[in-house]
Amino acid sequence: MKRIQINESVCIGCGLCEVYCQLEHSQSKDLIKVFKREYPQPVSRLSVEQREPISFAVQCRHCDESPCVYACLTGALQRDPDTGIVTVDIDRCAGCWTCMLACPYSVIRQDLYQGKIAKCDLCKGREIPACVENCPNEALTYVEEDSIIPQLQLKREAS
Amino acid sequence: MKNATKVKYLLIGNSAGGIGAAEAIREVDKTGTILIISDESYPVYSRPLIAKYLAEGYPLEKMLYRPTDFYPKNNIQTRLGNKVTHLDIANHTVRLEDGQEIQWQKLLLATGGSPIIPRVDGITKKGVFPFITLDDAKAIDQFVSNQTKAVIIGGGLIGTSLTAALVEQGVEVTVVEMKEHILNAILDDEMSVIAEATLIQNGVKVITGHTVTKINSRSKGDDTVSQVTLNDGTRIPCDMVAMAIGVRPRSELVSGTGVTTNRGIVVDRYMTTSNPDVYASGDVAEAYDLVYQENRLTPIWPNAYLGGRIAGLNMAGRITEYPGGTSMNAMNYFGLNIVSAGILIPADDSYEVLSQRSGFNYV
Numbered sequence: 091m092k093r094i095q096i097n098e099s100v101c102i103g104c105g106l107c108e109v110y111c112q113l114e115h116s117q118s119k120d121l122i123k124v125f126k127r128e129y130p131q132p133v134s135r136l137s138v139e140q141r142e143p144i145s146f147a148v149q150c151r152h153c154d155e156s157p158c159v160y161a162c163l164t165g166a167l168q169r170d171p172d173t174g175i176v177t178v179d180i181d182r183c184a185g186c187w188t189c190m191l192a193c194p195y196s197v198i199r200q201d202l203y204q205g206k207i208a209k210c211d212l213c214k215g216r217e218i219p220a221c222v223e224n225c226p227n228e229a230l231t232y233v234e235e236d237s238i239i240p241q242l243q244l245k246r247e248a249s
Numbered sequence: 250m251k252n253a254t255k256v257k258y259l260l261i262g263n264s265a266g267g268i269g270a271a272e273a274i275r276e277v278d279k280t281g282t283i284l285i286i287s288d289e290s291y292p293v294y295s296r297p298l299i300a301k302y303l304a305e306g307y308p309l310e311k312m313l314y315r316p317t318d319f320y321p322k323n324n325i326q327t328r329l330g331n332k333v334t335h336l337d338i339a340n341h342t343v344r345l346e347d348g349q350e351i352q353w354q355k356l357l358l359a360t361g362g363s364p365i366i367p368r369v370d371g372i373t374k375k376g377v378f379p380f381i382t383l384d385d386a387k388a389i390d391q392f393v394s395n396q397t398k399a400v401i402i403g404g405g406l407i408g409t410s411l412t413a414a415l416v417e418q419g420v421e422v423t424v425v426e427m428k429e430h431i432l433n434a435i436l437d438d439e440m441s442v443i444a445e446a447t448l449i450q451n452g453v454k455v456i457t458g459h460t461v462t463k464i465n466s467r468s469k470g471d472d473t474v475s476q477v478t479l480n481d482g483t484r485i486p487c488d489m490v491a492m493a494i495g496v497r498p499r500s501e502l503v504s505g506t507g508v509t510t511n512r513g514i515v516v517d518r519y520m521t522t523s524n525p526d527v528y529a530s531g532d533v534a535e536a537y538d539l540v541y542q543e544n545r546l547t548p549i550w551p552n553a554y555l556g557g558r559i560a561g562l563n564m565a566g567r568i569t570e571y572p573g574g575t576s577m578n579a580m581n582y583f584g585l586n587i588v589s590a591g592i593l594i595p596a597d598d599s600y601e602v603l604s605q606r607s608g609f610n611y612v
């Protein structure tokens with residue numbers, strides 16, 4: 091399975107990943123419409139964590155042992171055993187937020203308009219997730235799981 | 250045991266713990282027979298959602314925790330609507346209410362909790378309900394109308410969920426809580442005051458520091474609820490009373506079997522009881538709490554599922570340690586969102602308490 095590699099040392103905190111995540115998960119798929127006219131506005135499934143000079147984007151890590159799936163009170167969250175992707179059946183999400191409490195990365199977001207959660211689905215149907223494709227600095231890359239490099243090691247290599 | 254059905258894995262309880270175990274067993278052992286028994290007759294449903302069912306008629310299909318083809322697809326046998334009445338550990342058998350005998354190699358007790366019945370005069374009258382199962386929710390739903398007046402004994406998580414649901418139905422609700430504040434087991438004082446204020450704003454009467462001592466009927470020989478009496482003599486007219494002072498581990502099956510119990514069935518970090526072929530998880534089990542760093546009852550859904558999962562992996566031979574769980578709750582009443590986890594009220598001043606409040610936002 092491919093996963094998103096985060097590289098904090100080259101993230102400039104521009105937020106384009108969030109913009110394109112929202113666009114990808116919008117109704118209109120039109121940048122201007124999404125931000126000027128679409129209501130409700132889609133929620134970005136990832137967020138850029140920032141405290142200058144550090145910044146990095148985090149989205150669902152699609153954990154093999156997924157605390158959110160185990161915590162889900164309704165069975166709406168499931169991990170596909172074949173693809174390894176953790177997705178939510180939004181129809182069955184009751185908006186109890188228990189998964190948010192359980193997630194060790196704090197990457198499950200609230201869609202307050204719908205009263206349900208919003209989470210990364212690795213842009214199902216797309217070869218490369220929108221956040222990765224639109225990152226101008228390769229702070230997000232899409233790589234095979236076994237070539238994911240821990241942040242500390244990346245940092246050491248960069249310095 | 251001549252006529253006993255033989256299974257490799259027997260799981261008692263068809264809820265979070267039982268399903269967590271069944272799914273884990275199937276990850277390791279694709280063929281070993283799994284049998285799940287429950288005295289509830291529904292396929293696994295989300296117990297916390299019974300409040301939503303009562304509040305807004307949340308559809309049953311959406312309450313199901315797994316798709317309808319879950320059991321056949323995973324080759325899991327079930328005996329639903331059937332109670333285990335006797336456990337014989339030496340012979341590795343159980344007996345069901347209908348007389349069937351089942352022989353097992355590995356057993357999981359995921360029997361959950363039963364409502365604690367308060368010691369109150371008149372508790373068996375018509376109009377007194379527990380609120381633990383879907384059938385309880387259905388019975389209450391049938392009983393109430395927008396003319397109903399209800400008294401809820403206990404202002405914990407279950408009492409508060411029930412209160413919110415009944416208010417949606419137009420029921421006039423009074424909550425009677427013995428301690429100083431409602432939700433006192435999962436919230437600190439300041440937060441429970443906010444929760445109380447939210448209930449009060451929505452028309453609920455909240456009486457704390459009191460208990461119900463008697464449930465009365467209009468006349469002798471009448472067996473329906475008409476009023477409750479509090480410990481200070483106050484009387485509150487009502488047609489319905491709900492028992493919501495908590496659940497007690499349903500560990501009666503192991504009594505007299507030698508399996509160690511304390512408040513619940515005691516398990517180690519592998520979810521094994523004092524007998525190596527018997528496992529326990531969920532509300533019935535006293536398992537490792539990672540915040541307190543000791544065994545405790547932590548009766549919440551996520552811990553039941555994960556504990557069941559760990560039990561299942563170990564039962565099937567993949568030795569896995571339970572990382573531990575802790576009390577952790579997310580609630581959502583009348584638009585007020587609350588999350589709480591771990592130790593809320595420190596035991597002594599060796600803890601540092603950080604809090605911040607602005608209006609109704611409190612961290």
Ligand SMILES: Cc1cc2nc3c(=O)[nH]c(=O)nc-3n(C[C@H](O)[C@H](O)[C@H](O)COP(=O)(O)OP(=O)(O)OC[C@H]3O[C@@H](n4cnc5c(N)ncnc54)[C@H](O)[C@@H]3O)c2cc1C
Nearest residue numbers: 262264265266287288296297333360361531532548549550
């Ligand atoms: C109204 C309500 C709201 C809740 N809200 C939340 C919430 O918001 N968040 C949260 O985390 N948790 C919540 N909980 C708690 C949560 O539902 C439990 O922690 C969870 O269901 C425990 O799962 P379990 O598998 O241990 O047992 P249970 O869900 O209790 O299931 C045990 C099953 O075993 C059956 N059984 C027991 N003994 C026998 C026997 N001898 N023979 C046959 N069958 C037997 C029982 O009938 C039952 O069906 C709530 C509970 C209630 C009642």
